[in-house]
Structure formats: C-alpha cells, structure tokens
Amino acid sequence: MNIKFNNVSKAFNNQLAIDSLNLEIENGEFIALLGPSGCGKSTTLMMLAGLYKPTAGEIYFGSVVVNDLEPKERNIGMVFQSYALYPHLTVLENIAFPLKQQKVPKKERLRRAEEVAELVHLQEFLQRWPSQLSGGQQQRVAIARALVKKPDLLLLDEPMSNLDTRLKNNMRNEVCRLQKQLKITTVLVTHDQEEAMIMADRVAILDAGKIQQFDPPEKLFNKPKNLFVAHFMGNPPMNFLEGRLVNEGNQQVVVADDWRYAFTKEKALPEKYTGKQVKLGIRAHQLAITQESKDALPAKLLALEYLGREVIIRAAIGKQNVCVFVENMVANNLPEHFYLYPDRAGVHVFDEETGENLSL
Amino acid sequence: MKRWFLPYLMLSPFLILVVMFYVIPAFITVMLAFTDMNYAMEWRFAGLVNFEKIFTDPFLPVIVWNTCKYVGGTLFFNVVFGFVLALLSTYYIQHEKSGIFFRALWMLPRISPPVVYVLLFLWFFAPGQYGLLNALSAIFLGVEPQNWLSEYAMLIVILANGFVGASFGMIIFSSAIRAIPQDIFRAAKVDGATEFAITKEIILPLMKWPVMFVSVWQLLSLLTSFEYILLLTGGGPFLDTEVWSLYSYHRAFVGFEFGYGAALALVMVFTAFFLTALMLKLFDFNRMIKSSRID
Structure with a gap:
C-alpha cells in the first residue's frame, strides 16, 4: 500500500507541530523519519496510526483518505518504544490479541500467533508473562503482535532505543529481514541516524515540523540540501568554515581572515551569489593532510582522538575548529602547523542566511 | 541496653495511647465475652454461656441474613459503582480538570457529617406528601405517597452506605487506571480493540489488585460499622435492618447485656478474620505480591 501526505498540518494548542507536510511512500518501501527530539516525527507516526487527527490536509492510504478512520479500521501494526505489552496476558495471548479483536476463532488465532512467534524465534517462551522476558524478547513479542494480523503498514516508534548495542544490531538485521520477506510498507521513527541509514530505503529528515530532505541514505550524506541536514548527518558532523564569496580576477574565491579557497571553473557557482556570506562544508574524511600550501587551508593541531583503526585530528583553521580522519601512521608524527587539502568533490557551499546548499 | 532504650522512650507516649485505647479495650471485650455482666456492672465469669446463647438466639437467623444482605449488597455496590465512576472520570473523560471536578463531587458525602447526610436521605425518602421522592412521584407519575423507609428499608440502607463508600473505591481505582x-491503550487501539474491549480486556484485568484491596477493606469496615443504619432506621422496622454489629450494640448498650454484646462482637471479629483470609485466597494474594504486574 502506498501512502501520501498532502499538506498535512498538526497543531497542539495552536502550536504547529507539523507544518504542511508532503510525503509519498511507495508500496513495500521501508522509510525512516529521522530528526532531533521535538521535530514532529512521533506526531507524524501517531497520525499514520490514527491516534492523532491532522488539523489540516489529507493522509491517503492507497486512494482512500484516512483522516477520520479509527486506528482499528486501518489495518496497521505498531511497535512502541516501551513495547506496551499487556502485562496480564502471556506471550501467546499478547500475540493473539489483535486476532481476538477481529473475532478470529480461538484455534485459528492461536495457530497463527504460534506461526508468527516462530518467525521471531519466540516459540519457547509462549507461556511466559512479559515480566519474565528480557528486553530483546519483549521486543520480539511486540514485533510479532504487530505482524500477526498481516498489516498493510508497519509503524516502528523508536523500537531499538531501549536495547544494548549488540542486541540493537541483531534486531536491526532481523527487522530488515522480516520487512523484506513480508514486503510490508514500513515507517520507522528514530533519532539515531545510524539506525535510519542502515535500515531504511529512504530517510526523511525532519526539523521544526518540516521535512528538510527525503532521499536514500547515501544521497543525504553526500548531497545534503541544507545546513541542517549536513550538520545532522554523519559522525563527526561536517566541518563548517565561514567566509565570503568574491571574485578575484577571473577566479571565484571564498575568503576569510586566515584562509582562502578557490573554485575550479567546473565547480564555480552562478554569478548572482557573489558577495554572499557563505559556509564551506567539508566532511572529516574529505580533508587530507599536506605540507604544501598551494590550494590548501592552514591548520593548527589541537588534539588527537584514537578510535582504533583511525584517528580523529582536531585542528583549528583560523578561529574555526575542524575534525579530520587520518590513518594511525600519519597521526603519529604530525607537526604543530600543517595544511589541509580539501577533496574538491566533497566541498559544499551553504548560504549562511537560508542554509541552502548552493553547490548542488 | 542503651541502644533500644532511647527509641522506646521516644515512642512511649504513643505506645501508651495505643495500649490504652486499642489493646486494653480489645482485651476487656474478650474478657467480657466470658462474663454475664449486665446493668449491675458485676464481673462474673460464666464460661461459654454467652456463646451457647448466641447459637440458640431466636433472632440469630434473621440477623445473619440481614448482615449478609447488607455487607454483600453494599460491597457489590461500592466496588462496581466505584469502578464505573473511576472509569468515567479517568478514562472516558480525558480532560483532567473535568475528571477531578467529577470525582470531587462524589467525595462530598465523605466530608459531610453522617448525621447531616442521613438527614438528607431521611428527607428524600420521608413518608407523606412532603417527602421529596413522594412529591416528585406525585408530580411526574401521579402516584400515592408511600412509606419508603419501612417498605424498602434495607435497600435504602444499602444505597446510603453505597453512595458514601463508592468514593473510596473510586479514588483507588482511578489512580490504578492512571x-x-x-x-498500552494506544497499542490496544492499534490492535483493533473497541472501547468496550479495552475496558473489559485491558483495564478490568489490571484492576485485580485494587479490587481485592477495596473489597477486603470495605468488607471489614462494613461488618463493624453501623452508624448510618442506626441513624437511618435504627435497625427497624422490626428487625428488617438489624445487622450483627448493630445487634451487638443494641444488646450491650440498650439491653445492658454487656457480656452478651461482647460475645457477639468477638464472634464478629473472628468472622472478619475468616472472610479476609478467604478473600486473599480467592484473589490469589501470594502470586500477586510476587511481582508487580504493571511495569
């Protein structure tokens, strides 16, 4: 089932939580809603579930407007951050609960519940109470309960945030496997960019109730539409250098007090941007250390952080701090002053006022 | 020695009060039960005479039956009505202030003195054409005035007690629902549950512990309290609303058979112990205290 948001807004006490959202999700696609807390991602999910009603606009499931449909009329499955298992029901009864509500005969619903339990490897725990399960097992129950009625849409509300790292990785793989196997349209809400990047086919980045960018993970990372996306994606975050875009002779240059960066002919920006205050954005792995000053930025070493295979170098270019990824070997005998040579393909130019990426 | 001496010294005023007003009266009651003390106030031990008398008392079957009706009826009313009030004011009225206002209304009988509250009931059910219920039914149904209090004495006693008592269950159940x-409610809605199914399959099963607590608590207080009956009907007409505790009071302080009254009270205490144990068993108390069911 494909899903469409058409100019959907949601206000709480006249405060806009979602501001005319437009979003289309293909049938069988796995998308993630990613953003900092308070960005409106959970509100969006609640509207999909039917637990919140949009203030304006329409939500389509296929060709049907579902604004006024109750959750039970939507055939959706949902996994909550708290798992929300029914504490007075056994694992099997928990999984069979949605079928019971559909008045499926007892024998059949228990058989179907057992089938789904097997899918998430829970067959040994069917008679236990939720309080007797570990966090990972509880989450499997929640997933099984969401899948048992063969929903058209699966909603995941930060489902991994209560698990430890190892378990998290396992569950990510497993959820992805199930999603591909069952071909269910799935929406994941998370604040963890790594999780969104690993699991989703496309990621919508939300901030202040608006979608900043909706693209496949690699595009978000390599072609961020604006400062927010560029800053939000990637760890360590992208480096930003403030300067002014000017013309020197026939060359386009960004200048600051302590450095300058010249564009090649192919990479030059349209004339109309000349004179603007801009931010250069360069990722930590797209800066190389060199001793030559030509086309490079002068830097002063501040600190080293060892991560095992790689080292993060913290350095200062003028008044601005940057991070650089280097090999262990290089980091060991670094002089205090050196130059950083940016990979031209990885240099983005953002308008300081609007945050827009001018180099796309 | 010093280590325990000071704490006991500090506690002693309170301990003395407890001993004077709780322990000694209980002890005296037990002693009295084995005497045939009457208005002459003489201690004369008479062995088990009082207990023999209880089991041959011609009024006993009526008193026991009244007690069962009163306690059972009021308890049922309290728990069911208290649950309905809690459900309405916490789950169905999601607006917090309205819910609190609604619950506060039901607390009013608790903070008004029983005498005033009972007067209102008496006025409402008063016989003759000036009773409120009679006046209303004359206007709307054109029915002759009735003597409600003698006709439906037990029902009115249960209602009066039930309306006061329901607020206790209501408070306990509302906090449990909250x-x-x-x-969990969201999950149930997404899982396709109707509001009725949520009430029946989610809220009700999770109320097992509070229902047990309210039932046991109310059972004990209903067995021993009789002030509303005393004020409303005085046990009458005839013996229609005479329950065990009231009977014990009547025998002791109206008939001045202190020994017999104490024996009746003693039997009631053991009945209360027995019923409490039975209820704990019924609600599977041991399993419930093992782990919290809502986490």
Whole structure:
C-alpha cells in the first residue's frame, strides 16, 4: 500500500507541530523519519496510526483518505518504544490479541500467533508473562503482535532505543529481514541516524515540523540540501568554515581572515551569489593532510582522538575548529602547523542566511 | 541496653495511647465475652454461656441474613459503582480538570457529617406528601405517597452506605487506571480493540489488585460499622435492618447485656478474620505480591 501526505498540518494548542507536510511512500518501501527530539516525527507516526487527527490536509492510504478512520479500521501494526505489552496476558495471548479483536476463532488465532512467534524465534517462551522476558524478547513479542494480523503498514516508534548495542544490531538485521520477506510498507521513527541509514530505503529528515530532505541514505550524506541536514548527518558532523564569496580576477574565491579557497571553473557557482556570506562544508574524511600550501587551508593541531583503526585530528583553521580522519601512521608524527587539502568533490557551499546548499 | 532504650522512650507516649485505647479495650471485650455482666456492672465469669446463647438466639437467623444482605449488597455496590465512576472520570473523560471536578463531587458525602447526610436521605425518602421522592412521584407519575423507609428499608440502607463508600473505591481505582501506561491503550487501539474491549480486556484485568484491596477493606469496615443504619432506621422496622454489629450494640448498650454484646462482637471479629483470609485466597494474594504486574 502506498501512502501520501498532502499538506498535512498538526497543531497542539495552536502550536504547529507539523507544518504542511508532503510525503509519498511507495508500496513495500521501508522509510525512516529521522530528526532531533521535538521535530514532529512521533506526531507524524501517531497520525499514520490514527491516534492523532491532522488539523489540516489529507493522509491517503492507497486512494482512500484516512483522516477520520479509527486506528482499528486501518489495518496497521505498531511497535512502541516501551513495547506496551499487556502485562496480564502471556506471550501467546499478547500475540493473539489483535486476532481476538477481529473475532478470529480461538484455534485459528492461536495457530497463527504460534506461526508468527516462530518467525521471531519466540516459540519457547509462549507461556511466559512479559515480566519474565528480557528486553530483546519483549521486543520480539511486540514485533510479532504487530505482524500477526498481516498489516498493510508497519509503524516502528523508536523500537531499538531501549536495547544494548549488540542486541540493537541483531534486531536491526532481523527487522530488515522480516520487512523484506513480508514486503510490508514500513515507517520507522528514530533519532539515531545510524539506525535510519542502515535500515531504511529512504530517510526523511525532519526539523521544526518540516521535512528538510527525503532521499536514500547515501544521497543525504553526500548531497545534503541544507545546513541542517549536513550538520545532522554523519559522525563527526561536517566541518563548517565561514567566509565570503568574491571574485578575484577571473577566479571565484571564498575568503576569510586566515584562509582562502578557490573554485575550479567546473565547480564555480552562478554569478548572482557573489558577495554572499557563505559556509564551506567539508566532511572529516574529505580533508587530507599536506605540507604544501598551494590550494590548501592552514591548520593548527589541537588534539588527537584514537578510535582504533583511525584517528580523529582536531585542528583549528583560523578561529574555526575542524575534525579530520587520518590513518594511525600519519597521526603519529604530525607537526604543530600543517595544511589541509580539501577533496574538491566533497566541498559544499551553504548560504549562511537560508542554509541552502548552493553547490548542488 | 542503651541502644533500644532511647527509641522506646521516644515512642512511649504513643505506645501508651495505643495500649490504652486499642489493646486494653480489645482485651476487656474478650474478657467480657466470658462474663454475664449486665446493668449491675458485676464481673462474673460464666464460661461459654454467652456463646451457647448466641447459637440458640431466636433472632440469630434473621440477623445473619440481614448482615449478609447488607455487607454483600453494599460491597457489590461500592466496588462496581466505584469502578464505573473511576472509569468515567479517568478514562472516558480525558480532560483532567473535568475528571477531578467529577470525582470531587462524589467525595462530598465523605466530608459531610453522617448525621447531616442521613438527614438528607431521611428527607428524600420521608413518608407523606412532603417527602421529596413522594412529591416528585406525585408530580411526574401521579402516584400515592408511600412509606419508603419501612417498605424498602434495607435497600435504602444499602444505597446510603453505597453512595458514601463508592468514593473510596473510586479514588483507588482511578489512580490504578492512571497508572496504566498510555502506550498500552494506544497499542490496544492499534490492535483493533473497541472501547468496550479495552475496558473489559485491558483495564478490568489490571484492576485485580485494587479490587481485592477495596473489597477486603470495605468488607471489614462494613461488618463493624453501623452508624448510618442506626441513624437511618435504627435497625427497624422490626428487625428488617438489624445487622450483627448493630445487634451487638443494641444488646450491650440498650439491653445492658454487656457480656452478651461482647460475645457477639468477638464472634464478629473472628468472622472478619475468616472472610479476609478467604478473600486473599480467592484473589490469589501470594502470586500477586510476587511481582508487580504493571511495569
């Protein structure tokens, strides 16, 4: 089932939580809603579930407007951050609960519940109470309960945030496997960019109730539409250098007090941007250390952080701090002053006022 | 020695009060039960005479039956009505202030003195054409005035007690319903449950512990309290609303058979112990205290 948001807004006490959202999700696609807390991602999910009603606009499931449909009329499955298992029901009864509500005969619903339990490897725990399960097992129950009625849409509300790292990785793989196997349209809400990047086919980045960018993970990372996306994606975050875009002779240059960066002919920006205050954005792995000053930025070493295979170098270019990824070997005998040579393909130019990426 | 001496010294005023007003009266009651003390106030031990008398008392079957009707009826009314009030004011009225206002209304009989409250009931059910219920039914149904208090004495006693007592269950149940995480209700809605199914399959099963607590608590207080009956009907007409505790009071302080009254009270205490144990068994108390069921 494909899903469409058409100019959907949601206000709480006249405060806009979602501001005319437009979003289309293909049938069988796995998308993630990613953003900092308070960005409106959970509100969006609640509207999909039917637990919140949009203030304006329409939500389509296929060709049907579902604004006024109750959750039970939507055939959706949902996994909550708290798992929300029914504490007075056994694992099997928990999984069979949605079928019971559909008045499926007892024998059949228990058989179907057992089938789904097997899918998430829970067959040994069917008679236990939720309080007797570990966090990972509880989450499997929640997933099984969401899948048992063969929903058209699966909603995941930060489902991994209560698990430890190892378990998290396992569950990510497993959820992805199930999603591909069952071909269910799935929406994941998370604040963890790594999780969104690993699991989703496309990621919508939300901030202040608006979608900043909706693209496949690699595009978000390599072609961020604006400062927010560029800053939000990637760890360590992208480096930003403030300067002014000017013309020197026939060359386009960004200048600051302590450095300058010249564009090649192919990479030059349209004339109309000349004179603007801009931010250069360069990722930590797209800066190389060199001793030559030509086309490079002068830097002063501040600190080293060892991560095992790689080292993060913290350095200062003028008044601005940057991070650089280097090999262990290089980091060991670094002089205090050196130059950083940016990979031209990885240099983005953002308008300081609007945050827009001018180099796309 | 010093280590325990000071704490006991500090506690002693309170301990003395407890001993004077709780322990000694209980002890005296037990002693009295084995005497045939009457208005002459003489201690004369008479062995088990009083207990023999209880089991041959011609009024006993009526008193026991009244007690069962009163306690059972009021308890049922309290728990069911208290649950309905809690459900309405916490789950169905999601607006917090309205819910609190609604609950506060039901607390009013608790903070008004029983005598005033009972007077209102008496006025409402008064016989003759000036009773409120009679006046209303004359206007709307054109029915002759009735003597409600003698006709439906036990029912009115149960209602009067039930309306006061329901607020206790209401408070306990509302906080228990509030303790259920919102996500559980959301999950149930997404899982396709109707409001009725949520009430029946989610809220009600999670109320097992509070229902047990309210039932046991109310059972004990209903067995021993009789002030509303005393004020409303005085046990009458005839013996229609005479329950065990009231009977014990009547025999002791109206008939001045202190020994017999004490024996009746003693039997009631053991009945209360027995019923409490039975209820704990019924609700599977041991399993319930093992782990919290809402986490």
